[in-house]
Amino acid sequence: MSRDRVETAVLRVARPVVVAGLLLATLLPFAYMLLLSARPIAELLRDPGDVLVGLGELTLSGYREVLTPVDEGGQGFVDLLANSAVVAAATVVVALLVAVPGAYAVARLPFVGRRQVSALFLGVYLLPAIVMAIPLFVLLSRLQLRGSLVGLVLVYVAQTVPVAIYMLRNYFTTVPESVEEAALVDGLGTLGVVRRIVLPLALPSVLATGLFVAVIAWNEFLFALLFLVEDRSRWTVSLGLAQLSGSIEVPTTVLMAGSVVITVPVVVVFLLLERFLTEGLTGGAEK
């Protein structure tokens, strides 16, 4: 047996083993989440290791409790979901309105200071939330916007615009320049080119970028914690789940149902867009 044959044989076995192991590691926590969300808490405490639950034991009471309004004895997640949806939708609309023209300018137009602007966005993109948290906290307190969803949306827009511009720029540069030049020769202005040529051609990618921004806003935790924690009626789902998971009164299985409820929309969006997102995020990596 030559070294070559040994290595080839070992790799042939190792590859599926590695793939299976990675799949298990990534999916197991999500499977556990689903399983616990449908188990009665008493059953879990009686037999925590029993993963293969009898079908007769499954219950949706956790989901019912998590979605029931607070004044009816539930956890009121429907209101929190609505808050998160409003914040995410508003963030997407504002971020795209701002980022689409900005990304086109960065991709195609030779304006003064283009490099400096790109550098600035890179800096913002790399800037961690915790460094921004203190001054934004003070700023929103001064403007009396702390505790309002408007303030949160503004902050999310500022956080997501650089990423959106980066992704959109990757998509816009794939539109053939000859098409744009032809449109310019035919008498369209720059804005006309963006509206009639670039946007229709890049529409799926613009949607993908928008949904990516929505996912970021939906998942975000730190700013929601800092700005909204005092007023339960304004909580987003992420904040609500975090606050309730620290309390002893709410059973774990109920909160697992809450986890499933906030994870499912993200996963659905992601599976629809996976190809676009991968291309948009790794646009510069093939070089």
Next chain:
Amino acid sequence: MADAPAGAALAERGAPPPQDGRDRGRRGRRRTLAQRRGRTGLWLMSPTLVIVLALVLAPLLWSVLIAFQDLRLIRVGQAGLTDPLTLDNLERVLLSDALLESLRTTLVYTVGSTAVAVGVGLVAALALRRPFRGRGLVRAAMLLPYIAPVVAVTFVWRTMLNPEFGVVNVWGQRFLGWDDPVAFLSQARGELSLLGLDVPVPTALLTVVVFEGWRYFPFAFLFLLARLQALPADVEEAARVDGATPLQTFRHIVLPQLLPVIAVLVVLRSIWTFNEFDDIFLLTGGAAGTGVASVRVYELLTVQRNVGAAAAQSLVLAAVLVVLVSLYLWLLRRRGEDPL
């Protein structure tokens, strides 16, 4: 304007607009197409610039000022730009024993998490390099930890690792013969028996490092897979024909081509891990030897109610960040690539 398309094409490639500086006085009214497009670009860019300047740069500069002011949470509504300046905050933050301790914890956490995330990402990318049935599904599944809400995944991990009813401890005792449940997230120091020796391990810190690796390996995997699939096949085939084994081919042909991406990923992950707040706060609250610097910022703000000290602590983080970002840009330049 017969040369308009050519001029536009030049301009599109980022060439400087034609300079006719000397006769600009006489012919200033008539701008070239490139100049007009440049102006349009500025207009299109301006909303973004306003937002970023107002909500990122201005607050950031204010943060520097706050770090030198005596500002308590109770008075945060009246914070002024003209409050007297003081060095108390910096003194308090820089001279406290907690700073060194938290920076050391942060460093261990950053190095460990980055190594796990990039290492596992590399293995995953190599395993998925060749097509097989269901590869698309596997790839999508592997990205789940990265996109799922952090609050949900940290909660699941906390439940799985729970000493009383978490499945990891139950199975560990049932199938792996553990004597006692392990308090993965609340035990600062544990003993691991290896070959009869008791090795002390920082249990909670290790656990959050593993979590961080689990959550972010998809990020590294995504970029490494994209790079792998763009590699030219002929060099590798030639090496195989010349008798190189698969591992030699990886070591001498594939790895050198991946190194630039790996370097950039390591720097990016280090930047973000160093300042990571959500994961640690939600998993351990910063207890049990996992008090990283970002959690300390939060504690100074909410527990000690000292906004000035919190700002000073975040300045320390920002300083480290500047060093890391400079490193990142330098790396990109060395690749001969324009980062912008």
